[in-house]
Amino acid sequence: MLRMLRNHFIAVWVGLLFVFPHATIHAQETSRTSLKSYLIELEKQHDIKFSYVDEDLEGVEVAIPADLSLDLVLEALETQTQIKIRKINERYYSLVKNTLVSVCGKVLDNFAENTVPGATVEVMDSDIALVTDINGRFRIDQVPRNATLKVRFLGYITKYMPVENLVASGDCHEILLAQNYERLEEVIVYEFLTSGIVKEEDASITLNTGELGILPGLIEPDVLQTIQALPGIKSIDETVSDINVRGGTNDQNLILWNGIKMYQSGHFFGLISAFNPYLTDQVTVYKNGTPARYGDGVSSVISMWTKNEIDGQFFGGAGFNLISGDVYGQFPLNDRMAFQLSARRSTTDFLNTPTYSIFTDRAFQDSEVINQQNQSVDREFDRDITFFFWDVSGKFLYDINDDHKLRLSFIGIDNDLLFKETDRETNVTSQSFLDQTNISAGLQLQSRWTDRLSSNLNAYYTQYQLEALGVSPEPRQQLEQRNRIIESSIKFDTEYRLAETLKWRNGYQFIETGIRNFTDVTLPPFDSNIKGVVRLHAPYTEVLYRSPEDKFIASAGLRANYIINLAQFGESFEELLFEPRLNLNVRVANYLRAEVLGEFKSQYTNQVIDLEQNFLGVEKRRWILSDEDQLPITKSKQGSIGLNYAKNSIYVGLEAFYKQVDGISTLTQGFQNENQFDGEIGSYEVKGLEFLVNKKGENYSTWLSYTYNKNDYTFEDIDPSSFPNNLDVRHTVTVATTYDINNLKLGLGLNYRTGKPYTAPDEDDPLNATAFPNEINYQLPNSSRLPEYFRLDASGTYHFDISRRIKANAGISLLNLTNRENVLNRYYRISDEGEVEQVNNVSLGLTPNVSFRVRF
CATH class of the missing domain: 2.60.40.1120 (Carboxypeptidase-like, regulatory domain)
Known part of the structure; x- marks a missing residue:
């Protein structure tokens, strides 16, 4: 045993003697030392001198193999340190650090x-x-x-x-x-349709415009066109200025831009959104369960905010399409200040494109700009039409400090129409014009006082004016009309975090709204000048709860609207309304959440349609105030329950709702029968269902949405008292898909809906010739329906780099690929010959558009 141990010991010892010298030699060749120390050794070995700046060599280490010549050593030093070694003479060398x-x-x-x-x-x-x-x-x-x-x-x-x-x-x-590990929580927000569209935990829909992908028919992220891709939101007449949310009229939507209420939302009299989407950062849409800080708008809230952060970087862009061109940018002034600016102008007054021609036919049909047969007048009159629009917006951003941020915003929107007509026989020329303008300015002050308490102050001033002058040469008649709104508001709210799971919001809003309606007719002489002012005091409070792991999310609020009408004519009135709000979101199973929403809301501004020839027949709606006589305050109550399922790449949403709106008038609903001018007061009731299924892949998204609405009026003074709403479109279906191929994005979508109701004349006895003037004998209200609506849209965009800083994209869209003539509205009137004639308002035909944009 001892002999065995001794033999093992000798073997290990011999092995160590063999290995150690080699290990020592290897260590000597590869061990690292400071460059300064190594240069001192070289100076001793080769009797040379190095000159250098001490700071250049600070912290520099080298590892040079042994037994190299001086030249090879110096070459190795340059390679390892990238410090230039220059030989001055046989003894002196200098070292210079490369930049x-x-x-x-x-x-x-x-x-x-x-x-x-x-x-x-x-x-x-x-x-x-x-x-x-x-x-x-x-x-x-x-x-x-x-x-x-x-x-x-x-x-x-x-x-x-x-x-x-x-x-x-x-x-x-x-x-x-290092890998970035994130704890995955249950999904309570859902991105669907295309990138940038998100359903939030409070059931609102958020559009992040900078991330928006392509949608069928859209080559630019038009905000008010994009939201019509959502279930329950559509425009019966294909415009952005008449958006119908769950069976409501457009004036029942509260549209906000940077916290400012907007009374004008479209260009080309509704065909194009008036808000630049490239500075708009986020859009939030509430169909129900609206937070208590929002009043007005009994159908929906559409809130738009431009970019709100200062990042010290300039960005901007420009582009054009077959209708208009625009530029935008954010310019940093310093680390705490920046300025945003956007401007757009149409090319319609100097460039006649196919898109402009189609838009013109759509916007001006059945108006004084063209004759009653919806054909250009080229025999008796010569007409010269000039139309253009522009908008400009800006925002000043100032971070006072890390806790207080000041924002100042302004926006201007304008549509101008001018047309001259000359009678060829008499050579008499008359000129008519229409001008629609919205000018607004606002202030926001966001403050964080402590880790628990924050506040927000919002104030704005907005002015809207619609003005028209119409001249009829035979007989010589002049009609002048104005609709003007001046509104100012201040709102202050606070948010206090009571606990990790509980927040409390409180606030107060004051609004003063003045509206003037002026009409002056020369033949026969008539004038009207109606003014009114309404003041609103609205305190509100809301509690928000969020359980651990988000199993239950809830908010409950109450808003009190104290409305004071300072009537010019008639009696003033005051009314106090309480508006509760409820929003519940609960997890019922894995990947499945339920939501329950409810709200009471009211509004005191509405749009009426008096006569078809108002404002040249182009923009027929005018804003009025509730007066408790001809038009009461409009009030709504709504409740809904929904389910949301999302797992992997599939989203399924289902929501059933009930909405009742009281205090509407036949004047505000667009009636075009014997009840058009009577001004009866009534209500409507909507029962509906919204369904959406969306499958998304790595480079595609496809979806199917279906909406069912049963929308009925109740007017006690009309026989029968209950009948279908003018916006009662029972079934709406959308099938669409988008596909990305590298930098190419494609979209194709089909929109189908059943026809809207209208009132037809009596088939046997359409005209009452015994009355003066003659009248049309109508069937029961809204007892007929238009043909079904069908439209196929396509679009494509291609993104590419012009340089590292400049990005570009080109796009093409085709609306109504099948060129189907969809009838959007139908009504009847008595012709000059005394006959009942049918008037159809039709949709856009096959409409191409192209765009080119750069951003930097």
């Missing part, structure tokens, strides 16, 4: 087991950037020595490294990226 160096690296995961190909390596504060190769390697030459590298890859934590630490020396340096 530009080469760096080389190999990107690995945190365990140094897997390379990371395709990682982005960027030299900060420069245009230098590349991606790692298939082995995770990269090399960059001519890099400033004092620069910093940024290395990033999806799923890993971004790493920042000084270039000094990566100066190339033989093998590339290994850069380890």
Whole structure:
């Protein structure tokens, strides 16, 4: 045994004697030492001198193999340190630190087991950037020595490294990226249809315009067109200025831009949104369960906000299509101030494109701009039509400090129509015009007082005016009309976090709204000038609760509206209304959540349609105030229950709702029968169902939506008292798909809906010739229906880089691919010959549009 142990000991000892010298030699060749110390050794060995700046060599280490000649040693030093060594004479050398160096690296995961190909390596504060190769390697030459590298890859934590630490020396340096682990929570917000459209936990829909993908028929993110892709939201007449949410009229929508109420929302008299989408950052749509801070708008709230953060970077863009051109940008003034500006103008007054021609036929049909037969007048009259629009908006952003932010906003919107007509026989020329303008300004002050308490102050002034002058040459008659609104408001609200799961919001809003309606007719002489002012005092409170792990999310609020009408004529009145709001969201199973929503709301501004020839027959609606005589305050109550299921790439949503709206008038509902001018007061009731299923893949999205509405009027003074609503479209179906191929985005969608009701004349006895003037004998109200509506839309955009800073995209869209003539509205009137004639308002035909945009 002892002999065996002795033999093992001798073997180990001999092995150590054999290995140790080699290990020592290897260590001597590869051990690292400071460059300063190594230069001192070289000076002693070769009787030479080095001159250098001490700071240049601070912290620099080298590893030079032994037994090399002086020339090879100096060459190795330059390679490892990228410090230039210049020979002055046989004894003296100088060392100068290079300002530009080469760096080389190999990107690995945190365990140094897997390379990371395709990682982005960027030299900060420069245009230098590349991606790692298939082995995770990269090399960059001519890099400033004092620069910093940024290395990033999806799923890993971004790493920042000084270039000094990566100066190339033989093998590339290994850069380890740590994986970014995130705890996955249950999904309570749902992205559907296309990127950038999200259903939030409070059942509101948010549009993040900067992330919006393509939608069928749209090549630009028109805000008010985009929201019509959502179930329950549509426009019966294909416009953005007449959006119908769950059976309501457009004036029952509260439209806000940077907290300012907007009374004008469209260009081209409703065919195009008036808000620049490229500075609009976020749009939120509430169909029910509205927070207590919002009053007005018994159908919906559409709230738009432009970009609100200062990041110190300039960005902007410009573009054009076959209707208009625009520019926009955000300009940083310093670290705490920036200014936004956008401007758009139509080309319609100097460039006649196919799109403009089709839009013109759609917007001006059945108006004084064209004759009663909806054909251009080219025999008796010569007509010269000039139409253009513009909008401009701006925002000043000032971060007073980290806790207080001031924002000032303004917007101007204008539509101008001018047309001249000359009688060929008499050579008499008359001129008519229409001008629609909205000018608004607002202020927001956002403050955070403590970790628990924050506040927001919002104030605005808005002015809207619709003005028209119509001249009829034979007989010579002049009709002048004005509809003007001046509104100012201030709102202050606070949010206090009572606990981690509980928040309390309180606020107060004051609004003063003045509306003037002026009419002056020369033949026969008639004039009217009606003014009114309403003041609103509205305190509100709301509690928000969020349970641990978000199993139950709830908000309950109450708003009190104290309305004071200061009538010019008749008696003033006051009314106090209480409006409760409820919003519940609960998890009922894995991937399945239920929501229960309810609200009471009211409004005191409405739009009426007096006569078909109002405002040249183009913009027939005018705003009025509730007066408790001809038009009471409009009040609504609504409740809904819904289910949302989302797992992997499939989303399914189902919601049933009930809505009742009281205090409506036949004047505000667009009646076109014997009840059009009577002004009866009534209500409508909507029962509906909204369904959406959406399947999304890596590069595609396809969806099917279906909406059912049963919408009925009740007017006690009309026989029968109950009949279908003018907006009673029972069934609406949308089938659409989008597909991305690299930089190419394509969209195709089909929209179908059943026809809206209308009132037809009596088939046997359509005309009552015994009355003066003659009258039409109608059938029962809304007892007939228009043909079904069918429209197929397509669009495509292509994105490409002009340079590293300038991005571009080109797009083309085709509306109504089948060129189907959809009848949007039908009514009847008595012709000059004394006959009953049918008038059809038809949809857009096949409408092409192209766009080109750049952004930087």
